[in-house]
Amino acid sequence: MIKSIIIIIFESLFMFIAGNWKMNCNVKEAGEIAENLSSLECLSSNIEVAVFPPFILLPEVYQKLHSSTILIGAQDCSQYSNGAYTGQVSLEMLREFGCSHVILGHSERRTLLNESSSIVKLKSIQTISYGLKPIICIGETLLERENHTYLSTIEKQLKNSLPDFNEIDYQDKEIIIAYEPIWAIGTGKVASEKNIYEIHTFIYNLLINNFNYIKNFKLIYGGSVKSSNASIIRNIKNVDGVLVGGASIVAKEFIEIIKKFN
Ligand code: PGA
Numbered sequence: 145m146i147k148s149i150i151i152i153i154f155e156s157l158f159m160f161i162a163g164n165w166k167m168n169c170n171v172k173e174a175g176e177i178a179e180n181l182s183s184l185e186c187l188s189s190n191i192e193v194a195v196f197p198p199f200i201l202l203p204e205v206y207q208k209l210h211s212s213t214i215l216i217g218a219q220d221c222s223q224y225s226n227g228a229y230t231g232q233v234s235l236e237m238l239r240e241f242g243c244s245h246v247i248l249g250h251s252e253r254r255t256l257l258n259e260s261s262s263i264v265k266l267k268s269i270q271t272i273s274y275g276l277k278p279i280i281c282i283g284e285t286l287l288e289r290e291n292h293t294y295l296s297t298i299e300k301q302l303k304n305s306l307p308d309f310n311e312i313d314y315q316d317k318e319i320i321i322a323y324e325p326i327w328a329i330g331t332g333k334v335a336s337e338k339n340i341y342e343i344h345t346f347i348y349n350l351l352i353n354n355f356n357y358i359k360n361f362k363l364i365y366g367g368s369v370k371s372s373n374a375s376i377i378r379n380i381k382n383v384d385g386v387l388v389g390g391a392s393i394v395a396k397e398f399i400e401i402i403k404k405f406n
Contacts, residue, residue: 160385163392174201178208180395202241217245223266235274261304279320286327328367344382371400
């Protein structure tokens with residue numbers, strides 16, 4: 145009972161707004177977005193904002209944001225520490241450029257690169273063990289929604305992507321789960337309030353009942369979030385923030401979204 149009250153307090157107080165730049169921007173554009181964000185004043189202490197540029201733009205963004213309140217994250221990481229892993233980027237390297245968060249298992253990686261939940265789990269373990277926070281993405285396809293199998297997809301992805309109790313020292317480590325229905329990503333079709341509430345409550349209950357050793361978590365929504373729908377999403381129960389794609393590379397629009405959560 146006390147545990148649930150503490151979790152509810154955690155949830156309702158802190159909002160997390162993430163901007164996933166995907167494979168967009170050159171150095172100049174990245175610097176401009178970062179500069180615009182760094183001048184954002186009076187962010188309330190109940191809100192955290194993070195940007196997720198492509199790896200190669202991290203040094204530029206770090207240079208512009210390291211002394212601001214805006215956090216920096218990566219769009220992926222290696223599950224290995226170092227060595228002969230061509231093309232991969234380690235947590236140690238990400239940490240050097242100020243990363244505090246890592247997006248893991250985004251549907252574009254699960255679909256285009258066949259990234260499985262078991263790989264996502266290994267990367268989550270590695271992320272947490274290096275002191276960074278994982279943002280584990282889960283979400284159903286349009287077919288799964290239409291077939292009404294979406295709850296079992298969500299449950300399977302969550303259970304297989306989250307590290308087990310004995311695999312890491314959870315203590316007060318924060319885990320962020322991003323519910324991103326694939327049919328809502330980049331399509332302009334945001335999930336309805338009812339859809340988001342149903343899934344977030346489902347994930348919330350799964351975490352409370354099946355993963356009660358995870359005491360510090362946030363549930364964020366992603367999929368066609370814009371300044372015009374941000375307020376509605378913000379007010380849905382069990383929504384602790386948003387993962388913004390396309391709208392996060394237009395500084396003015398991203399700032400408008402942040403303001404709706406501030
Ligand atoms: P979108 O992308 O906001 O462009 O739909 C969200 C995401 O993929 O994280």
